Amino acid sequence: xxxxxxxxxxxxxxxxxxxxxxxxxxxxxxxxxxxxxxxxxxxxxxxxxxxxxxxxxxxxxxxxxxxxxxxxxxxxxxxxxxxxxxxxxxxxxxxxxxxxxxxxxxxxxxxxxxxxxxxxxxxxxxxxxxxxxxxxxxxxxxxxxxxxxxxxxxxxxxxxxxxxxxxxxxxxxxxxxxxxxxxxxxxxxxxxxxxxxxxxxxxxxxxxxxxx
Numbered sequence: 001x002x003x004x005x006x007x008x009x010x011x012x013x014x015x016x017x018x019x020x021x022x023x024x025x026x027x028x029x030x031x032x033x034x035x036x037x038x039x040x041x042x043x044x045x046x047x048x049x050x051x052x053x054x055x056x057x058x059x060x061x062x063x064x065x066x067x068x069x070x071x072x073x074x075x076x077x078x079x080x081x082x083x084x085x086x087x088x089x090x091x092x093x094x095x096x097x098x099x100x101x102x103x104x105x106x107x108x109x110x111x112x113x114x115x116x117x118x119x120x121x122x123x124x125x126x127x128x129x130x131x132x133x134x135x136x137x138x139x140x141x142x143x144x145x146x147x148x149x150x151x152x153x154x155x156x157x158x159x160x161x162x163x164x165x166x167x168x169x170x171x172x173x174x175x176x177x178x179x180x181x182x183x184x185x186x187x188x189x190x191x192x193x194x195x196x197x198x199x200x201x202x203x204x205x206x207x208x209x210x211x212x
Contacts, residue, residue: 026085092210
């Protein structure tokens, strides 16, 4: 399969589970495997039936074309998504926690494209372009703030999936408009909380986890 190059970045577009598998397979490579892991579809990358189903769905929706040589080509926003899956160098996973459970969103970044992947029902994903006037760390902070504004008793975690230490930032609302934060790595059992963290300090902690 091949894909065409495109500069367009989608504002928001939804993809099914099989479609995401197919887009991750277009170029393949180590980055595509890491992206598929982040989107929880990596177990199907070598499943030809799943890839075929995804390709069929993309063609039926007008998001891809079956060329005369039998290869699949994509353009426009879908090419941007496929290109990012195979070229991302940073994958920031933010878990949004509530009393009932929670889910994770994934920011993926390459040199040219920054997208937010948000899960929806039936293993679908929405891909949304990051605002060009907002730095990546600030976009991460905006998602956390919105979640905790809507769920003041909830929490959020942020980690860079490529970081072998597993360093994770934990965030919840504190008093008087401040935040309570903590960090821990894969080899650290206890989280030491810091209360009274202001927004500037929280943003700096996010940049540290991101390794900006």
